[in-house]
Amino acid sequence: MSKIDIIKLAKALNLSKSTVSRAFRDNSDINPTTKERVLKMAKELNYRPNHYASNLREQKSKTIAVVVPELANNYFTQIIQGVERVAKTKGYHILIFVTDDDIQKEKEFIRSISNGRVDGVLMSVSGESEDHSYLNRVDFDWLPVVLFDRVYDDIELPTVVTDDYDSSYLATQHLIANGCKRIAYLVVNKEQSIGKTRMQGYMDALHDGGLPTDELLIADCSNAYDENALILKTFLAEQNPDGVLASVERLAVSAYYVCRDQGIRIPEDLKIVAFSSLEIAELLNPSLSTITQPAIQIGEHAANILLDKLSGVDSGGLQPQIVLSSELVVRDSSRL
Amino acid sequence: MSKIDIIKLAKALNLSKSTVSRAFRDNSDINPTTKERVLKMAKELNYRPNHYASNLREQKSKTIAVVVPELANNYFTQIIQGVERVAKTKGYHILIFVTDDDIQKEKEFIRSISNGRVDGVLMSVSGESEDHSYLNRVDFDWLPVVLFDRVYDDIELPTVVTDDYDSSYLATQHLIANGCKRIAYLVVNKEQSIGKTRMQGYMDALHDGGLPTDELLIADCSNAYDENALILKTFLAEQNPDGVLASVERLAVSAYYVCRDQGIRIPEDLKIVAFSSLEIAELLNPSLSTITQPAIQIGEHAANILLDKLSGVDSGGLQPQIVLSSELVVRDSSRL
DNA sequence: TTGTATGCGTTATCAC
DNA sequence: GTGATAACGCATACAA
Numbered sequence: 283m284s285k286i287d288i289i290k291l292a293k294a295l296n297l298s299k300s301t302v303s304r305a306f307r308d309n310s311d312i313n314p315t316t317k318e319r320v321l322k323m324a325k326e327l328n329y330r331p332n333h334y335a336s337n338l339r340e341q342k343s344k345t346i347a348v349v350v351p352e353l354a355n356n357y358f359t360q361i362i363q364g365v366e367r368v369a370k371t372k373g374y375h376i377l378i379f380v381t382d383d384d385i386q387k388e389k390e391f392i393r394s395i396s397n398g399r400v401d402g403v404l405m406s407v408s409g410e411s412e413d414h415s416y417l418n419r420v421d422f423d424w425l426p427v428v429l430f431d432r433v434y435d436d437i438e439l440p441t442v443v444t445d446d447y448d449s450s451y452l453a454t455q456h457l458i459a460n461g462c463k464r465i466a467y468l469v470v471n472k473e474q475s476i477g478k479t480r481m482q483g484y485m486d487a488l489h490d491g492g493l494p495t496d497e498l499l500i501a502d503c504s505n506a507y508d509e510n511a512l513i514l515k516t517f518l519a520e521q522n523p524d525g526v527l528a529s530v531e532r533l534a535v536s537a538y539y540v541c542r543d544q545g546i547r548i549p550e551d552l553k554i555v556a557f558s559s560l561e562i563a564e565l566l567n568p569s570l571s572t573i574t575q576p577a578i579q580i581g582e583h584a585a586n587i588l589l590d591k592l593s594g595v596d597s598g599g600l601q602p603q604i605v606l607s608s609e610l611v612v613r614d615s616s617r618l
Numbered sequence: 619m620s621k622i623d624i625i626k627l628a629k630a631l632n633l634s635k636s637t638v639s640r641a642f643r644d645n646s647d648i649n650p651t652t653k654e655r656v657l658k659m660a661k662e663l664n665y666r667p668n669h670y671a672s673n674l675r676e677q678k679s680k681t682i683a684v685v686v687p688e689l690a691n692n693y694f695t696q697i698i699q700g701v702e703r704v705a706k707t708k709g710y711h712i713l714i715f716v717t718d719d720d721i722q723k724e725k726e727f728i729r730s731i732s733n734g735r736v737d738g739v740l741m742s743v744s745g746e747s748e749d750h751s752y753l754n755r756v757d758f759d760w761l762p763v764v765l766f767d768r769v770y771d772d773i774e775l776p777t778v779v780t781d782d783y784d785s786s787y788l789a790t791q792h793l794i795a796n797g798c799k800r801i802a803y804l805v806v807n808k809e810q811s812i813g814k815t816r817m818q819g820y821m822d823a824l825h826d827g828g829l830p831t832d833e834l835l836i837a838d839c840s841n842a843y844d845e846n847a848l849i850l851k852t853f854l855a856e857q858n859p860d861g862v863l864a865s866v867e868r869l870a871v872s873a874y875y876v877c878r879d880q881g882i883r884i885p886e887d888l889k890i891v892a893f894s895s896l897e898i899a900e901l902l903n904p905s906l907s908t909i910t911q912p913a914i915q916i917g918e919h920a921a922n923i924l925l926d927k928l929s930g931v932d933s934g935g936l937q938p939q940i941v942l943s944s945e946l947v948v949r950d951s952s953r954l
Numbered sequence: 955t956t957g958t959a960t961g962c963g964t965t966a967t968c969a970c
Numbered sequence: 971g972t973g974a975t976a977a978c979g980c981a982t983a984c985a986a
Contacts, residue, residue, distance in 0.1 A: 287979060298957045302720050303981055313955055328755055330733040334679070335979035338670040338962050345713070359695040366689060366716050375872030377681070380702050397666040398963095419664055438758060538901050560897075565874050623963060634973045639965055646965095649971055671963035674978050734979095957986075963978105970973080 286329045295323050299484065306331055342401050345375045346588060348406040349391060351383040351432070352505075357531070357559045358579050361430065364581020367403060372589050374401075376573040383505070385409025389416045395425075400590045402426040402583075407434055411473035426591040429586040432476055440591075440601040442584045446476060446557075449573045450483025453527055453555045456610065458491040460618050462525030462553055466499045466517070468533040478555070482531045499523060502562075503533055510536040518546065525616075528556035534570060553616040557608075568614035575608045631659050642667055646823045646881045674910040677773050678737050678760040681711045682924060685727060685741040687719040687768070688841075693867070693895045694742065696767065700917020701740060708925050709738075712884060721745025721839070725752045731761075738762040738924045740917075743770055747809035755831035762927040768812055768919040776937040778920045778928075782812060785909045785944045786819025789863055789891045792907075792946065796954050798861030798889055802835045802853070804869040816865045816893070835859060839869055846872040854882065861952075893944075904950035 292299040297320070304312040305320035338341045348365055350358040362378065367378050377400055381388040390410050406429060407414065417437050420427070429441040457465050467484045469477040485495050501517045503510045528534035534556030536611050546552050548568055555571040563570040583604050625670050628635040640646040641656035655919045673679045686694040686703055698714065705712050713736055715726040724744050741751065741763060753773050756763070766778040794802050804815040804818045821831050839846045850872050864870035869890030884904055891907040899906040919940050
């Protein structure tokens with residue numbers, strides 16, 4: 283294969299390079315027969331238009347970036363699946379970037395692609411509690427951005443999120459209905475919109491259910507399994523809750539491990555509900571009650587919004603704000 | 619931000635574009651002070667070198683492609699994590715492509731990137747039983763390719779795989795040791811090297827353990843959960859095995875569901891061991907015995923090999939063939 | 955319908 | 971140490 287370019291191909295065909303070029307563009311004036319001829323020879327010589335040259339010329343890349351905080355999370359990989367699925371149908375490729383929840387990396391990545399690297403960006407953000415004004419410096423007409431799941435509320439962009447408040451409220455209500463009096467809330471970062479919104483639903487449900495809200499029942503965890511094991515062990519021992527709402531799957535898993543080790547019975551001693559996209563929640567011991575977010579659909583929606591923008595579909599001036607519903611699936615871990 | 623390019627920046631600084639360009643290259647003759655000045659102004663104007671122009675010029679993209687059969691599989695997403703981790707440290711981006719186990723898509727993708735789109739490819743293949751000679755047409759000096767997990771044996775390329783035969787053998791031996799007489803093997807596609815190798819380990823262990831091998835005990839499943847539920851339900855009823863080796867996680871999960879529905883007790887009636895990268899195998903009911911592959915490391919190794927090649931490290935002429943060890947973790951699902 | 959010429963934004967080579 | 975200029979490979983406006 284090596285170095286066959288449009289000129290060599292043109293020479294081989296005794297044509298000009300423009301004609302050859304035209305053979306690869308769909309809506310160009312070209313004799314169907316010569317087009318055939320070119321395509322055939324191209325196949326033979328294994329020629330493909332150089333991507334970077336075309337992109338430079340056309341100022342587009344047919345590629346979108348997907349920016350996520352982490353990959354070690356089923357939820358995000360499911361979202362990526364959704365994105366991939368719709369991107370593929372429109373001929374787009376996807377570039378994955380992981381920020382490790384570090385806004386510096388997020389910022390640097392956005393900077394690094396801000397000059398034609400990709401046609402658009404799908405992002406779940408990392409710096410909600412920090413200064414993310416860097417985003418205001420990008421021209422969204424040049425580089426459309428759609429936020430999903432974790433969003434910056436103070437920046438006007440299309441978003442795709444789930445109804446976290448309602449889900450949290452409902453799940454807490456369910457725990458109350460099943461007799462819980464001391465319901466704990468497990469969260470990784472209270473400052474994130476996700477953590478905050480879910481916490482609000484939890485608190486309001488407590489209040490409406492006639493239960494006091496107690497700062498001490500809110501466990502601020504980390505992202506590392508081993509740390510969480512420690513935090514939760516202490517937390518459960520000291521606070522002795524009878525119900526738990528885990529704002530992310532990982533915390534529910536840690537809670538399961540701690541309960542097993544400490545001889546805390548689920549659901550008899552402690553009932554658990556968790557935000558989780560685990561496909562086998564059903565098979566856990568005991569099966570885990572979940573608030574299941576439509577992850578794949580989030581990806582699909584976000585991708586569709588972005589691709590619409592890229593193909594010039596007018597959103598009527600305003601930014602779509604999609605809210606998808608999660609589903610509360612009650613299983614053994616929160617049963618009476 | 620919009621349209622700021624090197625020329626505008628140069629003008630703003632009253633410099634030539636060559637000088638500006640030099641400020642961004644690390645080892646160029648340039649006055650440190652002017653470099654400072656350029657970089658500062660660049661930041662101010664939010665200038666970034668155009669990726670496509672540089673790539674066109676330099677003939678490299680600092681991007682590698684990761685090609686996998688599917689994303690709906692923890693195993694592959696973990697591998698991607700590993701790749702991402704090392705790629706990031708070397709300043710590479712990753713482009714994800716999913717073949718849906720369709721060699722046509724695999725082929726088309728490789729073709730589509732064969733002209734400078736990426737600097738190299740990491741791939742887990744899809745067309746082992748089909749004609750994959752298309753790969754011989756790519757010049758691996760121009761586009762280095764490293765295969766992982768699912769490989770083409772008849773094409774000379776670096777590979778990273780796990781010791782599937784040994785793992786299978788060991789797991790089967792373990793089942794025999796725990797009293798199983800009728801051990802079934804669950805597989806998705808017998809023709810794949812993965813399925814085949816694992817089956818061989820299983821068969822040899824049976825033989826060495828003095829047990830007959832029986833074609834009927836090999837269940838050829840599909841990739842869809844609902845289909846598998848049906849297949850396995852019938853299979854378990856008809857063949858009545860007392861042990862099962864699942865060549866992929868998905869099949870073990872299906873088996874769990876079927877057992878639950880049919881009142882088959884694990885491990886009393888049926889012992890199960892599965893190839894699985896599930897992090898919470900421990901928490902299943904009952905906890906699942908697994909052959910755990912070092913997925914993240916596979917990704918890291920593959921990426922390292924590729925990046926070494928890209929940076930011109932000589933592999934001594936021969937293609938590295940890495941074999942990583944999986945770990946058999948015995949849990950309740952296969953206990954006596 | 956096809957060919958010619960120009961520019962997309964860089965970087966490298968060569969002068970200065 | 972810096973500036974002019976020629977590629978990189980392609981796609982389009984314009985001429986033929």
